[in-house]
Amino acid sequence: MMSTETENPPEDSTEDSTEVESPPPVAKKPAAPVVIPAFEKSISDKIVEKFGDKVEVGFVKEDRVRINVGRENVHDVAEFIRDGLNYDHVESVSGVDYPQDNEIEVVYHIGSYDDSSLARQILVLATRAQRETNPIPGNDATRLPTLRDVFYSVEFHEREVFEMFGVFFEGHPDNRRLLLPEDWADLPPLRKDFTIKGR
């Protein structure tokens, strides 16, 4: 034990020594000024032009545009994204739990197959639902409108978010369990207050 401890100096000095030992093969670029890509900017501009203050642009990066929107407007914005901007399918629906904000975020990653100019693009549509400390999935205030009638492809994804986070999607035709067992009676497992034993 003693020898291993002496071999491993504290973190700070290791950081320096490893950097000296192996110079990175690609020269580090100087911090370039942040360039906002024009095409992505035009997508976010169209949404802001249409909805004004109701939406907030999270970020505009290369190939990725993030739009934050309140739960009351998420359905309208999604319809505009489909009809006005030619996005046609949802790749992924992720829940993210924020206990400190008392909210659960649901993030839709929307892409397009038909429009070749959008093939690289992913539009990130994020909305937030109220979070309950003692959840009763399906019977509490943790609710969002479903996007299943706008994007058919969210059907199974939203079922997964319902069972893993307890976010009930109003208007979803099939809010049953998908991956968890039917008799699961604990907290929704991907919430932060559900902890793994021994960790």
Added chain:
Amino acid sequence: MGGLTSTSKGLYNKGKIGMTFKLPPGLALQKVDERIMTLNVGPQHPGSGHMRLIVQIDGDYIVACDPDPGYVHRGEEKMAEYRNYILNIPHLERPVIHDSCNVLYPYVLGSEEILGIEVPERAKYVRVIASELNRCIYIMYWLAIYGIFLGHSTMFMWPAGDRELLIDLMEKMTGARVTHAHFVPGGVRNDLPPNFEDVCLRQVNYFEKRIKEYAAIFYDNPILIARTRDTGILSRQDAIRYGTTGSVLRASGVDYDLRVKEPYDVYEELDVHTNVMKEGDSYARSKIPWLDMLESCNIIRQALQKMPKSGSVRTKLKPNPKGKGLDSVYKRVESGRGSLGCYIVSDGKVEPYRVKLSVPSFRNLIALPNLLRGEKLGNMPSVYWSLNYWPVEADR
């Protein structure tokens, strides 16, 4: 007589049992028609993999299908929130152990962006070679299963045997036969062994010659064509609407391959051809992966030629690397089954705040009930396995 009918009516009439018993959310009462029979296919049945299909049949025809995945749900996403960016690697490849390089790829690309790491040029080429070899290994395994479920035993033996060649190659490269854990943020774990390029080129050339023989025994086989042609037709509009991906999407006539459309690492410098078929039936869906393997051989040969002959393959990491505060990234790659996305949220700690894998098997699953409706029960295996579905991946 009359009395009997009235009591039985009273007992089963609405209001007595139905109204007092309130179902918890997530459960639903189902009316049963005498004509319809409900069949449970799986989870133990080998024909369904580790999942259950609740199939309702009218005579020989399927009227409804309800897929019930989740028998191999292991909570990979929850586990990822408790381990740092490096410790997540061995367990995140577990959903698809025979495609382990590709399933790790988006996670590694995402962590590199969050941690701000540059990757050496040679490592990028090594990654491309490893992921293309892994794609072939995955597809050969899938093809073996597809063959045996269509009653074609030779198509089980041949791919299972030829797959060994590539597994040996991966063993030389990474040290492990199936679970490689080879990709790490900043490059790959080890450099290629000496003389690997020659061995790889020789084996890949032989492999290509070998899989071309599959056409004669399998893809041009009249029995296979009779069983898979015009079954489970997925139209182009539906393929897009359901958000399917990979071979399912390309078999329906959509020209979409992330290696061409959103090239990652060095795919930009390689000449990648996308295979598209327009039929959208089970035959097209079973042929596209085979064409992909032939294309993979081309890509490997190009990468071997263009790869820098020497140089570093891994940027050294600081211990316990962390992100720079609240950040999120969504990266996707083309895996053996289709586009595989990874959404990582970081809050500046050593562990990721949230890791979400958007897996192609889960995305393609939504097409299954729609494809099976109206199909004969005997066609179920050919439609189900043609979706290139891997149950363990869908459950994560």
